[in-house]
Amino acid sequence: MSKRTVEFELATPGLDVRGRPMRVPLGASAGAAVAEAEPELGGDHLLLNIGPQHPATHGVLRLVVELDGEVVVRCIPHVGYLHSGFEKLGEYRHYNQIIPLTDRTDYLSPMSNNVGLALAVEKLLGLEITERCTVLRVIACEMSRIISHLVWMGTTGIDIGAFTPFLWMFYERERIYNLQEAWTGARLTTSLTRVGGMMADVPDGFVEGLRTFCQTFPKTLAEVDRVLTRNGIWCARTQGVGALTAEEAINYSLSGPMLRASGVPYDVRKDRPYLDYQTYDFEVPVGEHGDVYDRYLVRFEELVQSTRILEQALDRLPDGPLNVDDPRVILPPKTAAMTDMEAMIFHFKQVMEGVKTPVGEAYFPIENGKGELGYYFVSDGTAKPVRWRIRPPSFINLAALPKMAEGGLLADLIAINASVDIVMGEVDR
Amino acid sequence: MNPSVDALRREFGPLIGRALVSCGDTIVYLDAGRVAEVLRWLKETPGQQYNYLVDVTAVEYRDPERPLEVVYELFSLERRAPLRVKAELAKDRLEIDSVVPIWAGANWLEREVYDMFGVSFRGHPDLRRILMWETYAEGHPLRKDFPLRGRFSRAEQVRQALGANPEAHYSMDELSIADAYHELPEDMRERLARGERGVIPEPQRERGGE
Numbered sequence: 191m192s193k194r195t196v197e198f199e200l201a202t203p204g205l206d207v208r209g210r211p212m213r214v215p216l217g218a219s220a221g222a223a224v225a226e227a228e229p230e231l232g233g234d235h236l237l238l239n240i241g242p243q244h245p246a247t248h249g250v251l252r253l254v255v256e257l258d259g260e261v262v263v264r265c266i267p268h269v270g271y272l273h274s275g276f277e278k279l280g281e282y283r284h285y286n287q288i289i290p291l292t293d294r295t296d297y298l299s300p301m302s303n304n305v306g307l308a309l310a311v312e313k314l315l316g317l318e319i320t321e322r323c324t325v326l327r328v329i330a331c332e333m334s335r336i337i338s339h340l341v342w343m344g345t346t347g348i349d350i351g352a353f354t355p356f357l358w359m360f361y362e363r364e365r366i367y368n369l370q371e372a373w374t375g376a377r378l379t380t381s382l383t384r385v386g387g388m389m390a391d392v393p394d395g396f397v398e399g400l401r402t403f404c405q406t407f408p409k410t411l412a413e414v415d416r417v418l419t420r421n422g423i424w425c426a427r428t429q430g431v432g433a434l435t436a437e438e439a440i441n442y443s444l445s446g447p448m449l450r451a452s453g454v455p456y457d458v459r460k461d462r463p464y465l466d467y468q469t470y471d472f473e474v475p476v477g478e479h480g481d482v483y484d485r486y487l488v489r490f491e492e493l494v495q496s497t498r499i500l501e502q503a504l505d506r507l508p509d510g511p512l513n514v515d516d517p518r519v520i521l522p523p524k525t526a527a528m529t530d531m532e533a534m535i536f537h538f539k540q541v542m543e544g545v546k547t548p549v550g551e552a553y554f555p556i557e558n559g560k561g562e563l564g565y566y567f568v569s570d571g572t573a574k575p576v577r578w579r580i581r582p583p584s585f586i587n588l589a590a591l592p593k594m595a596e597g598g599l600l601a602d603l604i605a606i607n608a609s610v611d612i613v614m615g616e617v618d619r
Numbered sequence: 620m621n622p623s624v625d626a627l628r629r630e631f632g633p634l635i636g637r638a639l640v641s642c643g644d645t646i647v648y649l650d651a652g653r654v655a656e657v658l659r660w661l662k663e664t665p666g667q668q669y670n671y672l673v674d675v676t677a678v679e680y681r682d683p684e685r686p687l688e689v690v691y692e693l694f695s696l697e698r699r700a701p702l703r704v705k706a707e708l709a710k711d712r713l714e715i716d717s718v719v720p721i722w723a724g725a726n727w728l729e730r731e732v733y734d735m736f737g738v739s740f741r742g743h744p745d746l747r748r749i750l751m752w753e754t755y756a757e758g759h760p761l762r763k764d765f766p767l768r769g770r771f772s773r774a775e776q777v778r779q780a781l782g783a784n785p786e787a788h789y790s791m792d793e794l795s796i797a798d799a800y801h802e803l804p805e806d807m808r809e810r811l812a813r814g815e816r817g818v819i820p821e822p823q824r825e826r827g828g829e
Contacts, residue, residue, distance in 0.1 A: 235796065237796055237802055266790065313642050440671055553673075564692070566674070566690075
């Protein structure tokens with residue numbers, strides 16, 4: 191990534207040798223200066239409570255920070271305000287009944303959560319899905335990634351003081367949401383997949399609508415690129431802020447754009463391929479500085495790449511059956527269940543008993559917008575899992591927040607927290 | 620079967636328990652007493668390099684006789700290879716070494732396992748509940764003997780939530796920071812000195828017909 195030129199004059203003394211805007215030094219030495227000038231103020235630290243109801247914490251996150259002047263000495267996050275016990279609930283439900291729970295974890299990309307869950311159960315069952323279903327699931331995943339990154343970019347812009355991109359991003363998100371609504375009937379709680387297939391095929395006009403989106407979306411991206419990427423204020427607020435090296439990022443188990451911004455080229459779509467991602471032509475953007483700015487660049491590029499994948503998927507979308515041909519897994523059509531004795535029995539058994547999985551366990555990771563989303567199932571042969579574990583990418587990414595924020599400014603804490611891309615429904619589950 | 624299992628057996632012998640393959644994933648059981656040592660070997664040995672800790676979680680089976688398992692999902696970013704490592708813990712001694720010294724990312728994951736299953740991690744720098752609040756008194760929610768709707772009635776849960784004193788919402792760490800800079804209110808300091816952090820007053824008797 192070599193987009194590090196700043197076009198505008200800043201109110202700071204200028205750029206340092208590494209091309210970063212220089213700041214009035216406010217680091218740890220500032221505390222000593224204050225202590226000298228005003229002895230009764232200098233050494234005092236302040237304990238400040240941010241959240242849980244604060245727009246800049248992106249949900250019900252609470253941060254308790256110890257401040258020395260404006261410098262964050264310690265940052266202690268408190269999570270759990272949105273804890274709903276999804277993993278516990280999952281142990282009391284059939285596999286298909288868990289799908290609505292996944293809508294509500296990472297509620298900014300429900301469709302890819304649905305896909306991940308269905309894939310994990312299919313791994314447990316050893317089930318091969320149909321070609322059309324595979325391509326439709328890729329479309330669902332990439333639409334979700336676009337929605338997730340659009341919300342991230344919009345809200346992070348607002349946190350740092352750029353309001354306009356927020357409006358453009360939400361306008362674009364609305365267009366994707368309309369397509370999603372036409373497909374699933376819902377804007378948020380999509381419950382799109384079923385074990386062995388999909389809840390529904392795409393409606394008429396969907397393919398054309400998505401194609402139009404893919405053609406026009408890059409124009410908005412180009413505008414955002416113009417207002418943000420070389421914007422002096424944006425660069426000053428993001429470059430060099432919250433930087434993590436590759437070793438640190440791996441040590442903290444970060445995933446997704448957070449990991450790649452630090453220079454680790456790990457993308458589940460490339461490195462543990464699922465669906466048929468290995469047959470698509472796309473790049474995995476990797477940053478080099480690991481700061482907020484690189485995270486922005488990585489996510490920006492991922493939006494472009496997701497659009498590319500969507501175009502390829504639309505081109506190859508095959509005809510043919512959507513669901514696997516297995517009446518033990520897929521419900522028969524309603525008309526058959528009402529008229530055909532055998533279909534009625536299968537329908538009854540599935541609704542009353544659920545899909546039974548063999549004894550065993552499976553961990554299935556997918557690349558969600560936030561990072562590596564994994565579903566881990568342990569089955570004892572019944573229709574309900576013994577254990578359903580969500581590997582929550584934003585929970586694990588958020589755990590590195592104190593590491594990134596301590597020693598920085600309070601204002602940077604807001605930028606760093608925004609750059610993690612958390613969604614509290616998933617952090618707290 | 621993942622070749623790392625044979626390498627582990629050669630290196631550690633009796634510390635390595637059974638190994639099996641389920642749905643294509645290799646699972647290897649370790650002696651719970653020396654998990655940290657074996658995991659460090661898996662992370663640092665050339666040829667293994669499981670340098671990425673994907674997840675730490677636990678599994679309790681429906682069979683009450685079966686021990687609880689702590690599960691480490693590892694991945695080698697160098698070799699693009701996964702490995703699942705498990706340690707079995709008897710339910711009356713839920714204790715295992717922390718892997719935070721090996722992977723900083725294990726910090727919150729182990730706190731979550733502690734919170735949800737009651738496993739204590741020896742050597743964890745900050746073992747507190749994470750998703751439930753610190754003064755939560757109903758037990759560990761993901762244990763099989765924990766009822767789906769919790770142990771306390773809804774009315775009791777509401778009463779406790781509303782009745783908790785303010786310091787219940789801060790960790791002892793934060794309270795000590797506030798105390799060090801003389802920001803702790805006097806009444807809070809007194810209650811803390813009496814050991815009453817997070818103590819909920821007994822329910823008031825409703826006045827019956829006078």
